[in-house]
Amino acid sequence: MDTLVEPVETAQYVLTLDCPDGPGIVHQVSGVLLGQGADIIDVRQFSDRQHLRVVAGAPEPDGRFFMRLHFEAPAGELTQDALRAALEPVAKQHGMRWELRPHGAKxxxxxxxxxxxxxxxxxxxxxxxxxxxxxxxxxxxxxxxxxxxxxxxxxxxxxxxxxxxxxxxxxxxxxxxxxxxxxxxxxxxxxxxxxxxxxxxxxxxxxxxxxxxxxxxxxxxxxxxxxxxxxxxxxxxxxxxxxxxxxxxxxxxxxxxxxxxxxxxxxxxxxxxxxxxxxxxxxxxxxxxxxxxxxxxxxxxxx
The missing domain is CATH 3.40.50.170 (Formyl transferase, N-terminal domain)
Known part of the structure; x- marks a missing residue:
């Protein structure tokens, strides 16, 4: 006899962030979301590499990375708390400004x-x-x-x-x-x-x-x-x-x-x-x- 599996109630969220540009940011953030059972619905990102800083007398890229992710994850206050806790180390590592809100929240x-x-x-x-x-x-x-x-x-x-x-x-x-x-x-x-x-x-x-x-x-x-x-x-x-x-x-x-x-x-x-x-x-x-x-x-x- 087949066992009925209760569908998991889900909710949608929006994560907006920016930080100094560098390799691996998208990989780390998406990995955190995957680890929390999230499924990304839409992502928008932009790397601003137009600005330069002078290091030791020579120009060097000093870009900034911007991203907005719309994703779905299990619903509930515990999920939001878990998402924030899981994102915090990555945010701290990259010096991120970030905000996590329920999608559609007025x-x-x-x-x-x-x-x-x-x-x-x-x-x-x-x-x-x-x-x-x-x-x-x-x-x-x-x-x-x-x-x-x-x-x-x-x-x-x-x-x-x-x-x-x-x-x-x-x-x-x-x-x-x-x-x-x-x-x-x-x-x-x-x-x-x-x-x-x-x-x-x-x-x-x-x-x-x-x-x-x-x-x-x-x-x-x-x-x-x-x-x-x-x-x-x-x-x-x-x-x-x-x-x-x-x-x-x-x-x-x-x-x-x-x-x-x-x-x-x-x-x-x-x-x-x-x-x-x-x-x-x-x-x-x-x-x-x-x-x-x-x-x-x-x-x-x-x-």
Whole structure:
């Protein structure tokens, strides 16, 4: 008589890592996963060998290795603990930065917005349809305009006015909300206020902004008007991590659209809206799927 074998319950995970480049990294990591009963579903990797360091007066490669693995393994908290314990020696050996998360785990997101609602509306729609692996836990705005939209989606809305005199208190309130809702990512969806250096340092690596131009061109205020003055033939949008330098953070995603001499400033604004929405939603999705690794002032996006 044949014996029925109970199927093993499995779960999927994502491992993202980077470290100094060298031989054997893929072999060691995949060997650890095999030893834990894992089956690799998808892998993306990149070796950055463009940078050089000078050793004894001569240039020598000083590359960095980046990898994202999507794999399946037996389910359960014990499996995650075992995976982390098994990976730790390899990570230490190679000086890795690494993160292990369940595949599809939703990150807790707080969205900030001012008057323009198109990026907010797009993010909420994509979240509602399941396109983005996020849970939007709060919307914060320096204007009350979008309260009904947020609440229609069942999301808490907070009106936090900002003036030059009240900016410290407003930013303190924002950080209270970040802590209160256990926020993993802050998204500036056309939030038209410059964050303080202290706040940007606190949110480093977990705040994404959409700037309505194809950076590094046309930084600062009214980029579409700057673009019109230069007679550009394309306009675009750039999603980037926030840092203390205005519109200088590491770029994650960019989109462009063709225009011509018949487009006035307001036409450029209208043409750019779709690029803003797409660039921002891509950046949010890639970040939350563990596809983005910051390296200096640039990003590696493992798609």
């Amino acid at each position: 990150r807790r997101v707080l969205i900030m917005v001012s008057k323009f609602e198109h990026c907010l509306n797009d993010l909420l729609f994509r979240t509602r349809t399941g396109e983005l692996p996020v849970e939007v836990v709060a919307v914060v705005s320096n204007h009350p305009d979008h309260q009904r939209l947020a609440e229609w989606h069942g999301i808490a809305f907070f009106h936090v006015p900002v003036t030059a005199d009240t900016k410290p208190q407003a930013e303190a309130r924002l950080m209270e909300l970040v802590d209160q809702f256990d926020v993993e990512l802050v998204v500036l969806a056309r939030y038209m206020q410059v964050l303080s250096d202290g706040l940007t340092r606190h949110l480093e690596g977990r705040a994404i902004n959409i700037h309505h131009s194809f950076l590094p061109s046309f930084k600062g205020a009214k980029p579409y008007h700057q673009a019109y003055a230069r007679g550009v033939k394309t306009v675009g949008a750039t999603a980037h991590y926030v840092n203390s330098e205005l519109d200088e953070g590491p770029i994650i995603s960019q989109q462009v659209v063709e225009v011509d001499h018949t487009f006035g400033p307001e036409d450029l604004v209208a043409a750019g809206r779709d690029t803003e929405c797409k660039a921002l939603s891509n950046a949010v999705r890639w970040h939350c799927e563990g596809r983005v690794i910051v390296q200096g002032n640039r990003t590696i996006v493992l798609r």
